[in-house]
Amino acid sequence: MIRLTVRGIPPSVNHYRGLNRRTGRFYVRPAAIGFKADVAHVLAGRQMPKAKAYLVESVIYLPKGKRGDADNFNKVILDALQTAGAFTNDSRAKRVETEVRRDWLNPRTEITISVFDPTPNPKSR
Numbered sequence: 821m822i823r824l825t826v827r828g829i830p831p832s833v834n835h836y837r838g839l840n841r842r843t844g845r846f847y848v849r850p851a852a853i854g855f856k857a858d859v860a861h862v863l864a865g866r867q868m869p870k871a872k873a874y875l876v877e878s879v880i881y882l883p884k885g886k887r888g889d890a891d892n893f894n895k896v897i898l899d900a901l902q903t904a905g906a907f908t909n910d911s912r913a914k915r916v917e918t919e920v921r922r923d924w925l926n927p928r929t930e931i932t933i934s935v936f937d938p939t940p941n942p943k944s945r
Contacts, residue, residue, distance in 0.1 A: 821934040822906060824862045829880050829927050830855045830896040832888050852896055859897075859931075860904035868907050868933055873914035875936035876901070881923035890918040897931065906933055914938055 831851040838849050868874060878897055882888060897918075898910035907913075915936050 821932065822863070822866055822868060824859065824929075824931045824933075826855070826858050826862050826929045826931065827927075828855065828858060829882060829886070829888070829929055830893045830900070832892040833895040834892060836896055852899075855896060856900040856903050859900035863901075863904045863906055865905070867905055869935065870908075871935040872912065873936040873938055874907055874912050875915045875917070875932075875934045876913045877917045877932040877934075879919045879921060879930045881921050881926065881928050881930075883927035884922075884924040886927070888920060890920045893920075893929075894918055897929070901931070901933065
C-alpha cells in the first residue's frame with residue numbers, strides 16, 4: 821500500500837488538455853504538468869507490486885472558492901500516478917474512489933493505492 825499527500829489539487833479533466841488552434845493538436849496544460857510533477861516528487865520512486873488490479877482512493881481538499889466534481893479529478897490523478905511510475909498502466913485501476921472535502925487553509929490531495937482483488941469471497945455467501 822502506498823499513501824501520498826500532494827500539496828494542491830489536480831486540475832479538472834475539463835482543464836487537463838487544451839487545443840492549439842494553429843496546429844490543431846492537443847497539449848497538456850501547465851496546471852496538469854505541475855500536478856504530475858508534484859505527484860512524482862512525493863512518490864519518490866515507490867512502486868506498487870505487480871498486480872492485475874489496483875484500488876485508488878483519493879480525498880481532495882478544496883480551498884475557498886474552488887469547485888469541482890469528484891469524477892472530473894480521476895483522469896489527472898491516474899495519469900499522474902502512471903507517469904510517476906506507481907504502476908505500469910492506469911487501466912489496472914479497477915476501482916477508483918474519490919471524495920471531495922473542504923479545507924480552506926490547507927488544500928491538498930491524499931491518495932492511497934492498494935492491490936485490489938475483484939473476485940468475490942466464496943465463504944461470504
